[in-house]
Amino acid sequence: MTAHRITDDVAAPTERPSRHVPPGCGTDDRIARGLVDGDEYCLDAAYQRWGRLVHGLAARALGDPREAEDVAQQVFVAAWRGRENFDPERGTLPAWLTGITRRKIADALTARTRRTALAATLGAALEHGNGAADEPERVLDRLVVIEELARLPRVQRDVLRLAYFADLTQVQIADRTGMPLGTVKSHARRGLRRMRHNLALAAAGD
Structure with missing residues (x-):
């Protein structure tokens, strides 16, 4: 997954001549500040650095690698859309991403439970x-x-x-x-x- 793929869900990104993460997004602090400023390269760098962490948390909670991939993409889309809500002075970017991941996992589990419960409830009531x-x-x-x-x-x-x-x-x-x-x-x-x-x-x- 790249910044272009993530931001495709939000808006068509500007074409870039290179896919390499620039030196300006080389440290955690630069990545965080660049993300807040709307730099797609820093979003890409954030995914490269913490995408595996997010996917691992989702996979352990959901037990489904494909669903975990969907959650991971939702996390970075949400981070991109809500980047103005992140304050690098008050916390680290990985901690913020972990918080988003937990919410997305909860949403996925709720949706799964909801589908199962609805099928069981309506089935029992209607059959x-x-x-x-x-x-x-x-x-x-x-x-x-x-x-x-x-x-x-x-x-x-x-x-x-x-x-x-x-x-x-x-x-x-x-x-x-x-x-x-x-x-x-x-x-x-x-x-x-x-x-x-x-x-x-x-x-x-x-």
């Missing part, structure tokens, strides 16, 4: 013990879920649709919608709680 061969009932189950989503307030509905039908993480939803991450999480929790309540009532009525 009613029918076998997998009951294809008409399976189609109806999906229609019920879509109908329940339609009953939610617009923001909750939009967040859950992006999460479960577009398969976006909460961080990606926040980026796409412009909502703060905490707001996205709050809407997702409320929407799921309401859906589970309505489905439980429907099952009891049946």
Whole structure:
């Protein structure tokens, strides 16, 4: 991964004649200050120096090298986008990157748990013990879920649709919608709680 690949997710970078990290990004302090100043070479240097650390933390936590690669890229994209929030006078760049990594790992684990929990919860509520061969009932189950989503307030509905039908993480939803991450999480929790309540009532009525 290079600075060009990372920043492709943010904005098209200026073409550079050389891929070598310049001497100005040779020390940890220069890398940190260059990153804050928006120097893509220093972003590249940061990845070269601490990319393995970030990937290792993610791989140990997630147990999936591919998912760890995705998290590592998300970390450096987030570092690039949020570089103005980093103050070299208050902490080191690797410590800051480690903090971002932990948050991205938590998001990845939450997304994984969310997908598993939703499948189990909705499956138990909607299958009613029918076998997998009951294809008409399976189609109806999906229609019920879509109908329940339609009953939610617009923001909750939009967040859950992006999460479960577009398969976006909460961080990606926040980026796409412009909502703060905490707001996205709050809407997702409320929407799921309401859906589970309505489905439980429907099952009891049946």
